Amino acid sequence: MITEEYNFTQIEQQIQKYWDDYQVFKVAENLSQEKFYCLSMFPYPSGNLHMGHVRNYTIGDTIARYQRMLGKNVLQPMGWDAFGLPAENAAIEKGVQPAEWTYKNINYMRKQFKRLGFAYDWKRELATCDPKYYHWEQWLFTKMFAKGLAYKKNAMVNWDPVDKTVLANEQVIDGRGWRSGALVERREIPQWFLKITNYADELLADLEQLPEWPEQVKTMQKNWIGRSEGVLIKFAVKGRNDVLDVFTTRVDTLLGCTYLAIAPEHPLVQVILKNSTNAKKINEFVNQCKQVQVAEEKIATQEKIGMATGLEVIHPLTGKTLPIWIANFVLLEYGTGAVMSVPAHDTRDHQFAKKYQLPIQPVIKPKDNSDWNYAEQAFIDYGVLINSGEFNDLTSEQALETIGKALTKQAKGLVKTHYRLRDWGISRQRYWGAPIPIINCPVCGPVAVPERDLPVVLPEDIEINPNNGSPLKADASFYRTNCPNCREPATRETDTFDTFMESSWYYARFACVNQNKEMLDDRAKYWTPVDFYIGGVEHAILHLLYARFIHKVMRDEGLLNDDEPFLRLLTQGMVLKNGAKMSKSKKNTVDPKALINKYGADTVRLFIMFAAPPEQSLEWSDTGVDGCFRFLKRLWQCAHEQQTVIQAINITNKKSTEIAENWDQASAQLKNLRRQVHVILKQARYDYERHQFNTVVSGCMKLTNLITKEFPELKPSQVTEENNLRQSWLTETMGILLRLLAPIAPHITHFLWRELEYSDHILQAKWPKVNAEALKTETVEMAVQINGKLRGTIISAVDSDEKSIQTLITADAKFKK
RNA sequence: GCGAAAGUGGCGGAAUUGGUAGACGCGCUGGAUUUAGGUUCCAGUGGGAAAUCCCGUGAGAGUUCGAGUCUCUCCUUUCGCACCA
Numbered sequence: 001m002i003t004e005e006y007n008f009t010q011i012e013q014q015i016q017k018y019w020d021d022y023q024v025f026k027v028a029e030n031l032s033q034e035k036f037y038c039l040s041m042f043p044y045p046s047g048n049l050h051m052g053h054v055r056n057y058t059i060g061d062t063i064a065r066y067q068r069m070l071g072k073n074v075l076q077p078m079g080w081d082a083f084g085l086p087a088e089n090a091a092i093e094k095g096v097q098p099a100e101w102t103y104k105n106i107n108y109m110r111k112q113f114k115r116l117g118f119a120y121d122w123k124r125e126l127a128t129c130d131p132k133y134y135h136w137e138q139w140l141f142t143k144m145f146a147k148g149l150a151y152k153k154n155a156m157v158n159w160d161p162v163d164k165t166v167l168a169n170e171q172v173i174d175g176r177g178w179r180s181g182a183l184v185e186r187r188e189i190p191q192w193f194l195k196i197t198n199y200a201d202e203l204l205a206d207l208e209q210l211p212e213w214p215e216q217v218k219t220m221q222k223n224w225i226g227r228s229e230g231v232l233i234k235f236a237v238k239g240r241n242d243v244l245d246v247f248t249t250r251v252d253t254l255l256g257c258t259y260l261a262i263a264p265e266h267p268l269v270q271v272i273l274k275n276s277t278n279a280k281k282i283n284e285f286v287n288q289c290k291q292v293q294v295a296e297e298k299i300a301t302q303e304k305i306g307m308a309t310g311l312e313v314i315h316p317l318t319g320k321t322l323p324i325w326i327a328n329f330v331l332l333e334y335g336t337g338a339v340m341s342v343p344a345h346d347t348r349d350h351q352f353a354k355k356y357q358l359p360i361q362p363v364i365k366p367k368d369n370s371d372w373n374y375a376e377q378a379f380i381d382y383g384v385l386i387n388s389g390e391f392n393d394l395t396s397e398q399a400l401e402t403i404g405k406a407l408t409k410q411a412k413g414l415v416k417t418h419y420r421l422r423d424w425g426i427s428r429q430r431y432w433g434a435p436i437p438i439i440n441c442p443v444c445g446p447v448a449v450p451e452r453d454l455p456v457v458l459p460e461d462i463e464i465n466p467n468n469g470s471p472l473k474a475d476a477s478f479y480r481t482n483c484p485n486c487r488e489p490a491t492r493e494t495d496t497f498d499t500f501m502e503s504s505w506y507y508a509r510f511a512c513v514n515q516n517k518e519m520l521d522d523r524a525k526y527w528t529p530v531d532f533y534i535g536g537v538e539h540a541i542l543h544l545l546y547a548r549f550i551h552k553v554m555r556d557e558g559l560l561n562d563d564e565p566f567l568r569l570l571t572q573g574m575v576l577k578n579g580a581k582m583s584k585s586k587k588n589t590v591d592p593k594a595l596i597n598k599y600g601a602d603t604v605r606l607f608i609m610f611a612a613p614p615e616q617s618l619e620w621s622d623t624g625v626d627g628c629f630r631f632l633k634r635l636w637q638c639a640h641e642q643q644t645v646i647q648a649i650n651i652t653n654k655k656s657t658e659i660a661e662n663w664d665q666a667s668a669q670l671k672n673l674r675r676q677v678h679v680i681l682k683q684a685r686y687d688y689e690r691h692q693f694n695t696v697v698s699g700c701m702k703l704t705n706l707i708t709k710e711f712p713e714l715k716p717s718q719v720t721e722e723n724n725l726r727q728s729w730l731t732e733t734m735g736i737l738l739r740l741l742a743p744i745a746p747h748i749t750h751f752l753w754r755e756l757e758y759s760d761h762i763l764q765a766k767w768p769k770v771n772a773e774a775l776k777t778e779t780v781e782m783a784v785q786i787n788g789k790l791r792g793t794i795i796s797a798v799d800s801d802e803k804s805i806q807t808l809i810t811a812d813a814k815f816k817k
Numbered sequence: 818g819c820g821a822a823a824g825u826g827g828c829g830g831a832a833u834u835g836g837u838a839g840a841c842g843c844g845c846u847g848g849a850u851u852u853a854g855g856u857u858c859c860a861g862u863g864g865g866a867a868a869u870c871c872c873g874u875g876a877g878a879g880u881u882c883g884a885g886u887c888u889c890u891c892c893u894u895u896c897g898c899a900c901c902a
Contacts, residue, residue: 044902084902157900168900216821220897223820296898300818329818333899348818421899428900499902540821541897573823574895581895610842611829615822617895619829627842630857686833695831698841705841783837785883 002643002755006636008600012747016117024763025119027075029526036072037527038064039507039566041535041543042079045105045127046086049112051575051582051608051620052536054592058605058744059572059614059693060534061118065743066688067532068119069767075527077510078113078120080106082129083499085168087432091464098432099460102129112593116601117746124513128502133509134434135455136519137501140550142437142448143557149195152446155425156265156294156333159187163467166429172293186290188265191427192436192495196549200225200419202563203548212568214615217540224541226420231404233340233413235260235313237268238321244268244313245336247418251407252399253342255388256363258353260313261306261327263337264289269326272309282307282326289328296331304329304352316412317403318389327352333422343378350378363387364396424546426498431464431471433496441483441490450484456492470494503543504550507533507565520559530566537571537615544569570691573617582620590620602745603629609744610697631701632748635737638707639752642734645727646756657735657758657768660728662721668778670725676706677733678774684740685770696740703737736768 019025029035040060043053057078064076080102087098094101106127113120126133144150158167162180166189171178196203204225207218230249237244244260262268264286273279273286285307292298306327313322329348330339343353344362353360362374364383372379382396391399407413427436435456437449449456459478462471472478472494483490508520511527535543544566551565574581577588595604607628612618659674666674680699687695707730735758742749742762753762784794 041902046902081902086901166900170901220821224898226820294900297818300898302818425899430900498900500899503902536902537822537896538902539897542899543902545899576895579894613830616830617823621829621843623843624829631842633857683833690833692831694829695841698831701841785836 002636002640002752004640006633006748008602008632008747009597011751012115012117012600012602015747015750016114019117019119020114023123025076026121026123027073029523030073031526033073034071035527036064036067036074036532037507037530038067038074038076038532039510039530039534040078041533041539042081042503042506043109044081044084044086045102045109047105047108049109049592051590051592054116054604055575055608055614055618056534056536056572057113057116057118058608059570059691060532061116061746062605062609062693062743063532063534063570063691064119065746065763066767068763069739069742069765071766074119075124075510076118076120077124077126078118078122079124079126079506079510080109080128081499081503081506082106082127083433083496083502085170085430085432088430088464091432097460097462098464099129102127102432115596116592116605119746124510126506126509126513128434128499128506129432129458131455131457132516133506134458134497134502136509137434137497137505138437138449138454138456139451139519140505140554140557141497141501142451142454144194144553145438145448149198149553150192150426151195152190152192154188155191155193156186157189157191157429158184158293160184165467165469169293169295175291175293175298183291184293185287186265186292186294189429191425192438192493193423193425194549196424196546197419197421199549199552200227200421202552203421203545206548206563209564210567210569213566214569214571217537217544217569217571220540221545224421224545228418228420230416230418231407231413232336232416233316233407234411235316235322235340237324238312238314240271240311242268242271244324244338246338246340247335247416248340249418250342250345250396250400251403251413252382252385252394252396253345253363254317254340254403255385255391256342256344256361257315257322257340258343258359258361259322259341260324261330261339261341261352262309262324263330263332264326264328265332266326266330266337268311268324268338269309272311276310278310282309286326289326292328299329299331302328304348304355306352306356308356316407316410323358325356334420335418344374345378345380347378347380361387367395424498424500424549426501427495428498429470429494430496431458431462433499434458434502435472436493436495436497438493439481439483439490440493441486441488443488444483444485446493447483447485447490453484458496472496500543500546501550504547505554507547508551508554508560520554524559525561528560529562529564532568532570533566534570534572534614537573540571570614572614573612575618575620577620579619595625599625599629600632600747602748603632606632606697606745609693611694613692613694615691631704632745634708635704635741636748636752638704639734639756642730643756657732659732659771659774660725663725663728665721666725666729667722670722670729671774673706673710674729674732674774675777677703677729677736678770681736681740681768682770682775685767688743693744697744700737700741703733703740707733707737738762739765739768 038060040057064074068074082102087102090096090101091098128134141150158172160167160177160180160182162182163177167177167184172184175184176182177184204222204227207221228249230247231251233246235244235246269286273283276282292302306325309324309326311324313324315322341349343349343358343360345364360374363386364379365386366372366383385391385394385399391403394402404415408415435458437454437456439447439449441447459475462475464471479491481490481492507530508524508528511524512521515521547565554560580586580588582589603625607625610628611624680702684696684699738749738753750762754760759765
């Protein structure tokens with residue numbers, strides 16, 4: 001019975017209970033049906049659901065439910081990215097165990113998800129902090145270690161000299177530690193790395209296999225990998241049996257090199273400090289350079305400073321000596337940690353040269369022979385070589401090849417492909433993460449924990465003291481062990497994995513969460529690749545690149561078949577209020593829970609899908625939510641009246657979504673109404689396919705407006721053929737409307753569908769088909785433009801197209817003088 | 818600094834291929850119902866004119882019979898920059 005009042009709380013609870021009791025979203029592999037794996041990026045269980053989550057998961061759920069209506073075997077799972085920094089902070093602030101805090105949050109957030117009515121297969125839920133999950137991550141790491149894909153080397157971290165801890169970039173505020181307020185410095189410590197650079201070429205090339213990814217995401221990944229062709233030049237250090245390697249993509253400017261710049265951490269600096277008479281000053285300078293946090297943005301925007309070392313190199317072609325400078329903008333981790341500086345043809349080098357009065361030597365002139373003031377500005381484009389001896393008059397393009405060859409011939413350089421992409425540092429000096437399964441033996445060195453001893457379980461009952469280093473070191477039962485090789489006493493690695501490790505393979509694990517004997521089984525081969533992946537655009541580079549990399553590693557282990565993990569990608573925009581990102585500090589947050597209580601899940605879902613297309617940012621509007629609520633109430637009212645009429649006159653074909661057989665006899669007005677319905681239906685299908693859900697909602701609103709506008713006439717005062725046809729139109733239209741809306745507002749449509757006796761469950765309903773006959777029109781409206789300006793419209797019968805066009809041409813000719 | 822996007826009424830947005838700019842919703846105005854408020858319903862709503870005419874898609878240029886859409890320059894905003902997730 002459709003009551004007069006729209007009681008959303010009651011119907012949503014009732015329907016959610018039904019979904020739960022009958023496990024309608026539980027799926028299994030089925031080879032006779034096309035599979036569709038729809039995945040939204042899993043959340044970090046921070047404790048409260050925010051609007052960004054609601055948006056992300058509503059988009060995912062809408063796609064999953066739509067695909068299900070198209071007849072596909074849809075998997076939509078949910079889990080928790082449960083390791084990470086906030087749990088440790090909570091532990092310090094509130095004195096709770098990170099594990100306890102995390103699981104409590106998960107339980108709370110799961111309830112919120114259920115209230116939003118997401119069609120998840122909850123049997124597949126996973127949490128990454130569960131040893132049953134990270135067991136296999138550790139296992140994969142040992143495989144990578146065996147293959148040489150995991151290795152240890154020194155790398156920079158943010159070091160808080162007062163708290164004596166490593167800080168995340170987020171914990172550095174204005175160059176100072178967030179707790180101590182001490183100036184943060186860069187420090188080198190040994191860390192674990194994965195050789196993602198081995199896959200650089202493939203990661204780049206396989207972007208071609210992803211036509212359904214947003215172009216801008218692919219471009220960002222391409223630029224991040226940053227493949228470039230260039231020359232590695234060997235500069236001999238004067239007076240020492242040593243060479244300084246420098247990579248350049250602009251070897252055509254080599255003759256214009258007037259100095260070399262090296263990173264403050266470059267090994268040569270240590271040599272200089274030992275031998276230089278100016279060691280004290282240089283040391284001071286190097287320490288000054290280190291007082292910058294480890295973020296490319298900070299390094300690139302800081303004031304560029306440098307100091308001459310007194311050491312010189314010999315130019316490989318001219319034999320002239322060039323000074324070596326230490327410069328704070330050169331990164332040790334990028335390339336060779338040394339650059340050749342060509343002030344005349346590089347903006348940054350130009351500024352630096354002017355600041356320290358270093359010579360500016362032009363070697364390229366503009367191709368059009370125009371004058372260039374090299375003292376004023378660097379000329380960075382390709383041009384024609386000057387002041388370059390035997391290479392004069394070559395174009396830059398020619399010189400790149402010629403000078404490269406010359407250097408190779410003299411063994412002073414080699415042509416090389418360089419990547420901006422660096423190996424992935426996965427060590428974190430943190431407690432709340434998956435332990436890196438390595439045992440450090442004083443005799444054998446780092447040894448992987450053998451398969452039989454996995455997982456290395458993170459002790460969960462520990463004491464966290466922010467000033468006392470890793471709790472894992474303090475826990476003797478964890479820390480002390482024996483070497484699996486030589487049985488001698490050894491210690492465990494206390495670094496834990498970067499949490500990006502967990503999120504790099506969870507999508508595959510969802511296919512077989514209950515598999516305890518191996519990482520993945522054949523079910524993962526059935527469900528992967530993910531057909532649709534939805535998440536924040538902020539993950540466009542790091543997470544997606546790491547996941548693509550780990551996918552390829554798993555493929556090479558024989559665990560998966562395909563080259564890429566995610567076939568289609570949708571990067572959703574942020575949720576804003578008053579033009580700013582919602583955040584506690586700005587006090588502009590909207591609590592989803594309060595909203596669901598007030599309006600119900602369907603209204604919240606509807607607003608979020610209506611307010612903006614998914615890839616754009618969404619501006620929150622309380623009155624906009626009201627509008628969506630009103631719409632659902634109107635829909636409810638229509639259905640209520642329709643049911644009343646059906647019951648009053650006992651129409652026989654009430655259960656059918658098909659139009660009446662004698663529809664031909666309908667009036668032109670009625671046929672026109674039906675045409676409008678099918679135009680909207682056609683557009684909705686197109687909009688679902690291009691994920692523009694806001695216009696789908698708009699279409700549903702139009703259908704509701706059509707029904708409400710026509711309804712007074714649809715109440716039959718007497719049974720006539722025309723009135724029966726009107727009823728048939730109404731039944732068909734309402735059937736279409738409910739199905740178009742079902743993926744977005746699943747509760748109300750589920751309820752009304754059953755109440756209006758279309759069939760038992762809208763979940764089993766098939767997507768409505770556009771009727772070609774219904775789309776036909778009798779007249780067509782044509783715009784008349786003269787010189788691009790609208791000068792009138794012509795309404796014409798469809799059959800007389802030619803005539804109208806004739807009229808148009810005549811009119812045009814007449815007005816054109 | 819580098820990389821990637823976005824700018825359309827008072828607001829969120831629509832316009833599928835270069836072809837009638839502003840669909841749909843919010844807000845606002847007027848009216849009906851109501852003791853009143855709220856709700857609901859009806860009508861109107863880009864700006865200027867009040868003569869069916871002009872102007873109008875961040876700014877400026879360009880291509881075209883025709884540009885919100887394509888090209889260039891600039892401005893503003895947002896995201897990412899490798900230890901937040």
